[in-house]
Amino acid sequence: MITLLRSSSDPCSKNFQDIWFPIVFLIVVTMHQHWLKCIVGALLLFVLSTCQSEPDQTDRNQPDVGQNSSTRYATCEMSPNLPLVEGMPQIYGRVLFRQGNPNGTVRVLLWFNGFPTGSGPQPRALHIHQYGNLMNGCGLTGSHFNPEGVTHPNHLGDLGNFVPQQGKIRAAFESEVTLFGHLSVLGRAVSIHQGRDDLGLGGNDGSLIHGNAGVVLSCCVIGITSPDLWSAHIAQIRGI
Known part of the structure; x- marks a missing residue:
């Protein structure tokens, strides 16, 4: 479990998204304060958009x-x-x-x-x-x-x-x-x-x-x- 968490430290990695995004989503849903939901939700959307805009790691490592x-x-x-x-x-x-x-x-x-x-x-x-x-x-x-x-x-x-x-x-x-x-x-x-x-x-x-x-x-x-x-x-x- 510790090894999996360590391998998931990159927020743009597939492991990170598979494990932590569902957890964060559940936390947002169960929150009672509306303003806090908005803040955490906005941060989650920001991380997702950043990951989608980054090139695939395979492409970054491909030599010219x-x-x-x-x-x-x-x-x-x-x-x-x-x-x-x-x-x-x-x-x-x-x-x-x-x-x-x-x-x-x-x-x-x-x-x-x-x-x-x-x-x-x-x-x-x-x-x-x-x-x-x-x-x-x-x-x-x-x-x-x-x-x-x-x-x-x-x-x-x-x-x-x-x-x-x-x-x-x-x-x-x-x-x-x-x-x-x-x-x-x-x-x-x-x-x-x-x-x-x-x-x-x-x-x-x-x-x-x-x-x-x-x-x-x-x-x-x-x-x-x-x-x-x-x-x-x-x-x-x-x-x-």
Whole structure:
């Protein structure tokens, strides 16, 4: 009995509510002073409302996926740019990120569909942009992510060119970006372009700013996710 009472000391615990609330209710009912009934009844209602507003203890103890074992996973779910130029392909898919710790290397997976399947597949440029603002399609994502203030193609957000095969891009590579700290790419945008990034060799001002990669076909915002997506996609890419 003593053990049960000790385990019921939390007024929001199920044991406390099962044992003490009926007792308090009986005391209130048998009271003769009306004013005292009102006070005790109000206190009982207050405790009940407080318990109902608190999250379940299981939820409070559940670790955030972004803090799980210090390994951080992120995803970026691609949607076609709006308005998309007529005749441009509609690209769907995702970019996945994995980083084992704040000082570890980021691994990136690309999983895109929707490219033309005609002869001579064209390389497509992939960039991380400064802002995760998709209120106007992909037009408000800002410049390439470039916290070091260097010229293109040395931005942290310059991820390179990727060649579709049979209308798809499946790729895995490492990047110098991070998912931790003030330089984290979480909340920033990823865009895939109509054309090839000239890697700063185009001989004009645009080449040193954005690589003359053309219009954005599709974009997304990077956000924390669970390890499940990464595990599923990396297994499929290894099987290709």
